[in-house]
Amino acid sequence: MTKMTFTFDHLLVLLGFCSMWQRTDGQTLGKVVIWGPSEGTVKDIKEFFCKVDEIPEDVSVQYQLIKEGDSKKPIEYTSLSGEPAQFNIFVVSDHDGRYKCKASGHNNTEVLPSYSNSLRFRVIEKIVNAHIVLDPPSEEFWVEESVTLQCNVTGGTYVSYHWLLDNVPVQHHYNRSQNQLTIQSLSTSDSGRYTCVASNQLNYTLFSNSSDFKNVNVKEHVSDPKISFEFVKRENGNFSAVVKCQSEKGTSPINFSLLRNNDNFAEKLDEDLQASFEVPIQLDQNMGFAQCLANDRTRRVLSEPLNITVESVGGAVTMSVDRTVTNNSVVWAVWLRCSVERGTFPEYSWFLNNTRLEKQNLFQHQTNDAVFPVILVPEAAGIYHCEAANAFDTTTRVLSQKWRINKEVMNRVPLTVVIIVFTCFFVVIVAVTACCLYGVVLRKKKARIYNLKEEFTDMRSIYDDIINEDEDDEVNVAVYEEDMDIVEASRIEDSDEDEDEQSSIADEESDEEKNFLDEETIEGAGTEETELD
Ligand SMILES: *[C@@H]1O[C@H](CO)[C@@H](O)[C@H](O)[C@H]1NC(C)=O
Ligand SMILES: *[C@@H]1O[C@H](CO)[C@@H](O)[C@H](O)[C@H]1NC(C)=O
Ligand SMILES: *[C@@H]1O[C@H](CO)[C@@H](O)[C@H](O)[C@H]1NC(C)=O
Ligand SMILES: *[C@@H]1O[C@H](CO)[C@@H](O)[C@H](O)[C@H]1NC(C)=O
Ligand SMILES: *[C@@H]1O[C@H](CO)[C@@H](O)[C@H](O)[C@H]1NC(C)=O
Ligand SMILES: *[C@@H]1O[C@H](CO)[C@@H](O)[C@H](O)[C@H]1NC(C)=O
Ligand SMILES: *[C@@H]1O[C@H](CO)[C@@H](O)[C@H](O)[C@H]1NC(C)=O
Numbered sequence: 001m002t003k004m005t006f007t008f009d010h011l012l013v014l015l016g017f018c019s020m021w022q023r024t025d026g027q028t029l030g031k032v033v034i035w036g037p038s039e040g041t042v043k044d045i046k047e048f049f050c051k052v053d054e055i056p057e058d059v060s061v062q063y064q065l066i067k068e069g070d071s072k073k074p075i076e077y078t079s080l081s082g083e084p085a086q087f088n089i090f091v092v093s094d095h096d097g098r099y100k101c102k103a104s105g106h107n108n109t110e111v112l113p114s115y116s117n118s119l120r121f122r123v124i125e126k127i128v129n130a131h132i133v134l135d136p137p138s139e140e141f142w143v144e145e146s147v148t149l150q151c152n153v154t155g156g157t158y159v160s161y162h163w164l165l166d167n168v169p170v171q172h173h174y175n176r177s178q179n180q181l182t183i184q185s186l187s188t189s190d191s192g193r194y195t196c197v198a199s200n201q202l203n204y205t206l207f208s209n210s211s212d213f214k215n216v217n218v219k220e221h222v223s224d225p226k227i228s229f230e231f232v233k234r235e236n237g238n239f240s241a242v243v244k245c246q247s248e249k250g251t252s253p254i255n256f257s258l259l260r261n262n263d264n265f266a267e268k269l270d271e272d273l274q275a276s277f278e279v280p281i282q283l284d285q286n287m288g289f290a291q292c293l294a295n296d297r298t299r300r301v302l303s304e305p306l307n308i309t310v311e312s313v314g315g316a317v318t319m320s321v322d323r324t325v326t327n328n329s330v331v332w333a334v335w336l337r338c339s340v341e342r343g344t345f346p347e348y349s350w351f352l353n354n355t356r357l358e359k360q361n362l363f364q365h366q367t368n369d370a371v372f373p374v375i376l377v378p379e380a381a382g383i384y385h386c387e388a389a390n391a392f393d394t395t396t397r398v399l400s401q402k403w404r405i406n407k408e409v410m411n412r413v414p415l416t417v418v419i420i421v422f423t424c425f426f427v428v429i430v431a432v433t434a435c436c437l438y439g440v441v442l443r444k445k446k447a448r449i450y451n452l453k454e455e456f457t458d459m460r461s462i463y464d465d466i467i468n469e470d471e472d473d474e475v476n477v478a479v480y481e482e483d484m485d486i487v488e489a490s491r492i493e494d495s496d497e498d499e500d501e502q503s504s505i506a507d508e509e510s511d512e513e514k515n516f517l518d519e520e521t522i523e524g525a526g527t528e529e530t531e532l533d
C-alpha cells in the first residue's frame with residue numbers, strides 16, 4: 001500500500017515537473033523590434049516604439065528603453081494588452097547615443113527577457129559661433145612654411161567644415177568632418193581671406209554659420225636681382241648712368257643696395273621690387289663694376305657684376321647683308337645689318353641716295369635699328385649706307401661704305417661660282433689636251449721601236465727599249481712643263497680675282513644665303529657712287 005502511495009506521490013511530482021517545464025518553455029518572448037527617429041534637436045519631443053512579435057498568452061510585457069553605456073534608470077512601459085510600447089522623449093543633448101529595447105514578463109520572472117537591435121539617435125545642436133584660430137598665431141608667413149587653421153565652434157554637433165579663400169573653396173584637401181585645414185607648404189597663391197563655414201543638418205536643412213575671417217599673407221623671398229643701366233646726358237653736360245636693380249620675385253619692403261667696385265655706393269627701399277641709382281660717370285673712362293644687393297631680412301642676394309664703362313661710338317662702320325628672302329630662287333627681300341667697331345650705346349640710321357629712311361615696320365619681328373629690311377622693288381633701288389651715332393648724343397656720326405642695292409644686283413650669280421666653274425672647265429680642257437699629246441707621242445715611239453726590232457738582236461732591242469723609254473720620259477716632262485705654265489698662268493689670274501673678292505667680303509660673315517650676292521658688283525657700286533659724288 002505504502003509502496004503504491006509512494007509510486008503515486010512520485011508520479012504527481014514528475015507530472016508537476018513536467019508541467020513546470022512546459023510552462024517556462026512556452027513563455028519565451030519573440031524577437032523585439034525598436035523604431036523611431038534617427039535624429040532630433042534639443043527641445044523636440046520624439047517618439048520611440050518597441051514591440052515583441054510573438055507574445056505568449058496571458059503574459060503582460062514590460063518594455064525598457066535602455067541607452068547604451070548609461071547607468072541611469074531606463075524609461076519603462078508596460079504593455080498589458082499586447083500593444084507596442086511608446087516612449088515620448090523630450091530631447092536634451094544628453095540623449096545622443098544608441099538605444100535598445102528590453103522586453104520581459106510583467107511581474108513574471110519566469111519569462112526570459114529579450115533584447116532588440118540598437119538604434120542610433122543623434123541630437124543635433126545649433127552652431128552658436130565659429131571663429132578661426134591660426135597655428136602659429138600669426139598672419140604673416142614666408143613661402144614653404146606650414147600653417148594650420150582651426151575652425152573653433154561653440155555649440156553645434158555633427159558639424160562639417162568648409163573652407164573658403166576669398167569666397168572661393170580652397171584648393172587644398174582637408175577632412176570635412178575635422179575642424180582643421182593644414183597647409184604644409186605655403187605659396188603666394190595661398191594669401192588671402194580665409195573663412196570657415198561650419199554647418200550641420202538640422203531638420204534636414206543646412207544650418208551654417210560663417211566664422212570671422214582671417215587674413216593670411218604669404219611673403220616670397222627676394223630673388224636674385226637683375227642689374228641694368230641707362231646712360232643719360234644731363235642738362236649741365238655731365239653724364240650719368242642710371243643703374244636699375246630689379247628682382248622678379250619678392251615681397252616689399254626690400255632693401256636694395258648698389259655696390260660699386262665692391263663698396264657700398266647707395267641704398268634704397270624698393271618700389272615695386274625695383275630701385276634705381278644715379279651714378280655720375282665720364283665717357284670713355286673705366287668706371288668699374290656695379291652690383292645690386294637685395295635684402296628682405298630673410299636673405300641677401302647679389303646680382304651679376306656689370307661694367308658701367310661707357311664707350312662712345314668709333315672705328316669702322318660696316319654694312320652687310322644679314323639675311324635674304326627668296327622665292328623660287330629669286331631674292332626679293334634683304335635685311336641689311338649695320339655694325340660699328342666700338343660703342344656701348346650705338347644708334348643706327350639708314351640712308352638711300354643720301355636721304356634718311358624712316359624706320360620701316362614691314363616685318364613685325366624686326367625692331368632693332370641695327371637691321372634694316374629692304375624689299376627689292378624698283379622704288380627701293382639705289383645707293384644705301386648706314387650711320388652710327390651715340391644713342392645719348394647724336395652729334396657725332398660715323399658712316400659706312402655705300403652699296404648699290406637692287407633686285408638685279410642681289411640676284412646676280414656670285415663671282416666665286418663663275419670662277420669655280422671656269423677653273424674646273426679650264427682644268428678639264430688642259431687634262432684632255434695633255435692626254436691627246438701623250439697619245440700622239442706614244443704612237444710615234446711605238447712605230448720606231450717596231451723598225452729597230454728588225455735590225456738588232458733581242459738583247460739589243462731590250463737595251464734600246466730602255467734608252468727609248470728614257471727619251472720618252474723627256475718628251476713627257478716637256479709636255480708636262482708646258483702644261484704647268486698654263487696652269488700657273490690661270491692660277492695667278494684666279495688669285496688676283498680671289499684677292500679682289502676677299503677684300504670686298506672681308507667685313508662679312510659667311511652666311512650661306514649671302515652667296516647670292518655679287519660682291520664684286522657691290523664693291524663696284526661703291527666706286528660708282530664715288531664717281532657720282
Ligand atoms: C505586480 O507586482 C507589484 C509588486 O511587486 C504590484 O504592486 C502590482 O500590483 C503587480 N501588478 C500586477 C498587474 O499584478
Ligand atoms: C553666427 O555667428 C555670429 C558670431 O560670429 C553670431 O553673431 C550669429 O548670430 C551667428 N548666426 C547664427 C545664425 O547663429
Ligand atoms: C575654442 O574656443 C573656446 C571658446 O571660444 C576656447 O575656450 C578654446 O580654447 C578654443 N580652442 C582653441 C583650440 O583655441
Ligand atoms: C575624417 O575625420 C574623421 C574624424 O576624425 C575620421 O573618422 C575619418 O576617417 C576622416 N576621413 C578621412 C578621409 O580621413
Ligand atoms: C522642420 O521642417 C518642417 C517642414 O520642412 C516644418 O514643418 C517643421 O516645423 C520643422 N521643424 C523644426 C523643428 O524646425
Ligand atoms: C659735372 O661734372 C664735373 C666733373 O665731371 C663736376 O665737377 C661737376 O660738379 C658736375 N656738375 C654737376 C652739376 O654735377
Ligand atoms: C638697408 O640695409 C642696410 C644694410 O644693408 C641698412 O644699413 C639700412 O638701414 C637698411 N635700410 C632699411 C630702410 O632697411
Ligand SMILES: *[C@@H]1O[C@H](CO)[C@@H](O)[C@H](O)[C@H]1NC(C)=O
Pocket residue numbers: 286288307308309310311344
Ligand atoms: C669695361 O668695359 C670697357 C669697354 O666697354 C673695357 O675697356 C674695360 O676693360 C671693361 N672693364 C673691365 C674691368 O672689364
Ligand SMILES: *[C@@H]1O[C@H](CO)[C@@H](O)[C@H](O)[C@H]1NC(C)=O
Pocket residue numbers: 327328
Ligand atoms: C612666289 O612667286 C610666285 C611667282 O613666281 C608667286 O606666284 C608667289 O605668290 C610668290 N610667293 C610669295 C610668298 O611671294
Ligand SMILES: *[C@@H]1O[C@H](CO)[C@@H](O)[C@H](O)[C@H]1NC(C)=O
Pocket residue numbers: 352353379380381382383
Ligand atoms: C637712287 O639713285 C639711283 C641712281 O644712282 C636711281 O637709279 C634711283 O632711282 C634712286 N632711287 C630713289 C629711291 O630715288
